[in-house]
Amino acid sequence: MSKRDYYEVLGVARDANADDLKKAYRRCAMKHHPDRNPGDHAAEASFKECKEAYEVLADANRRRMYDQHGHAAFEHGMGGGAGGPGGYADMGDIFGDIFGNIFGGAGGGRGPRRGADVGYVMELSLEEAVRGIERTIEIPTLDECESCDGSGSADGKVETCSTCNGRGQVRFQRGIFSMQQGCPHCGGRGQTITNPCGDCRGQGRTEEVKTLSVKIPAGVDNGDRIRLAGEGEAGPGGTPPGDLYVDIRVREHEIFQRDGDDLHCDVPIRLGQAALGDTIRVPTLGGDLELRIPAETQTGKVFRLRDKGVQSVRSRRPGDLYCKVVVETPVNLTAEQRDLLAKLEATFVGENARQHSPRSSTFLDGVKGFWDRMTS
Incomplete structure (x- = not known):
């Protein structure tokens, strides 16, 4: 069975640099390592294949020979096979980075370098x-x-640690792999x-x-x-x-809700203010501002106040403040107020009422269409 192209094995382009090769090998090795796939012979074969590919491509001389002659460069004594002599890439660091924790190594195969965060x-x-x-x-x-x-x-x-001879690391053999980890005797210090x-x-x-x-x-x-x-x-x-x-x-605020650089708040207004229009004062983080409410404003209308939001640590200018109008139903009415509202309501009769209630008219038209479809 012919061997696959080494670049194809690692999934990299032929002009991949050393960092690209190392990252690709890490992904491949992590995916197919036998300790992560116990009993899976296919995974073991794939692991050996990507290891062989990396050993060749990570060495500048062997890679140049492979690019010129392909697998034949190592089958006919030109540079030594992937399992024979001929200038191997140093696998110690990359295995330490990937598998140090799997085999119990301290800090990915290295002794302690710094305190904990x-x-x-x-x-x-x-x-x-x-x-x-x-x-x-x-x-x-x-x-x-x-x-x-x-x-x-x-x-x-x-004193210098006698187990690791001051290196802070010990090397051990696990099958075909030579691994290293922090010295268990001195805790990676190299000294006792x-x-x-x-x-x-x-x-x-x-x-x-x-x-x-x-x-x-x-x-x-x-x-x-x-x-x-x-x-x-x-x-x-x-x-x-x-x-x-x-x-x-950041704790929830009683007035504002933050969305990135923007602020949002609900602004309650009375029925008369919404119908006739008014100028009200609204809160901002820099103090109150005047906001003009046009006549016939509907509940849910949103007004935008530019640059009255938040200037975050990442932005060059402040966000905006969005004020959503909420028309409140009056409560605790006096007898006079109830009488006035009753007189106003009495003027909304028949088809004349629909022209004063745009949302109600749209809703009623929708209901009529719904029933027409249901009965047709």
Whole structure:
């Protein structure tokens, strides 16, 4: 059975660069790896096929020979077969990235490089989110031990780990694969401590409550995340700290609903204001503004106030404010008011009434058409 083209195996173009090849191989290897497909011989064969293709194409010399002669370049001693000598691509890093966690490796096959990231949820009012705010927060975290300066050693003395010889990693064989992971003896530090610090018990870190002042920029929205570099947990063995991520949660507002850069609100008006027209005052985040209501305005009419919305951290100009008019039915009427409304209502009779109620007329026409269709 003839071999498939190596570029076809990895699903890349013939001019693919090294990064494209590596990404394609990762996808292929992850999909077909035997540990993810136990007992699936087809998957195992596909895995070997994509491994062979990557070993050839990732090596500049072997790739050039393959491009010139195809598979024949390695079948007739030109450069060594995919399973023989002839300049292999280094598979250690890529296998560590993909399968380190599968085989129990620390950090994808590498020792610890930094402390853990820390998350914090900050709840803001809409006004605080729009205008920005500086707030002091307290974060329970692991901080560098002051007694030993993060070394974990009471006397400052450390020894090279005898298991990994100071590399922080150990290599082991799993079938045909040579894998590496963080050293289980020293935790990836590459060093061991004979006289642990009493305050941190040799960990180099202690539990602390860190107080921070966080500046929230104007225009943040619900779900936004702010990163404070180096304010997370201290790294083990003096390695760099992680980061602090502040997740923004904006409380519901009693008047406004935010949609991106725009604001929406309902504006109640009386029946007379809607029928005769009026000028009313409506709220905005910058103070009240006048809004002219034309005569014969219907409930649900939306008025747009430009640039009265929110200027987010990502936009160059503010959004708009959309005011939806809601015509209220009057309540708690006096006898005089009821009498006046009754007299007004008495004027809406027969066909004359329809010209004063545009939505009602449309609705009645629709009902009549519905019944005509049902009875035809």
